Amino acid sequence: MEKTLVLIKPDGVQRGLMGEVISRLERRGLKLSGMKFIQMDEDLASRHYAEHVGKPFYPGLLSYITSGPVVAMVWEGKQAISIVRSTMGVTKPAEAAPGTIRGDFALEVGRNIVHGSANEADAVREVDLFFAPAELVSWERSTDPWIFED
Ligand code: IDP
Numbered sequence: 001m002e003k004t005l006v007l008i009k010p011d012g013v014q015r016g017l018m019g020e021v022i023s024r025l026e027r028r029g030l031k032l033s034g035m036k037f038i039q040m041d042e043d044l045a046s047r048h049y050a051e052h053v054g055k056p057f058y059p060g061l062l063s064y065i066t067s068g069p070v071v072a073m074v075w076e077g078k079q080a081i082s083i084v085r086s087t088m089g090v091t092k093p094a095e096a097a098p099g100t101i102r103g104d105f106a107l108e109v110g111r112n113i114v115h116g117s118a119n120e121a122d123a124v125r126e127v128d129l130f131f132a133p134a135e136l137v138s139w140e141r142s143t144d145p146w147i148f149e150d
């Protein structure tokens with residue numbers, strides 16, 4: 001089972017879309033293994049977005065992501081990383097397919113509601129950045145056999 005980090009960014013929280021985002025991931029069949037409501041400080045934000053340091057949008061990205069509380073979550077499942085990314089839609093909401101989170105709720109790249117880890121290495125790094133091992137719950141879900149074939 002893969003684990004991936006999802007953030008409901010400050011715009012998603014402010015716009016009252018926390019339940020909507022969680023509901024979509026939950027209904028898809030992914031399993032929650034960690035969740036916290038936090039305000040990211042500059043240190044956490046710069047470590048999370050280290051790959052974007054120096055890009056023109058970086059200062060705006062840092063002030064956006066630290067501007068209010070976020071929901072940080074770990075979701076688990078077979079191919080969870082790519083499933084979360086496709087459920088979110090592409091980075092630029094204007095190009096995101098209707099039916100995706102970004103395609104249904106957002107218009108601009110700098111206000112795109114959600115974050116999902118891009119690949120396995122990022123997922124491991126990001127989960128570790130936001131959660132101590134003891135904060136993740138490994139649990140049996142009674143519906144798993146109805147969602148996962150084996
Ligand atoms: P991702 O969130 O889909 O993985 P990345 O390319 O990793 O997209 O960019 C991280 C975040 O930085 C985006 O989600 C978005 O909030 C912001 N961002 C990316 N490109 C731009 C841009 O060109 N202008 C403003 N913000 C951007």
Ligand code: MG
Binds near residue numbers: 118
């Ligand atoms: Mg990214």
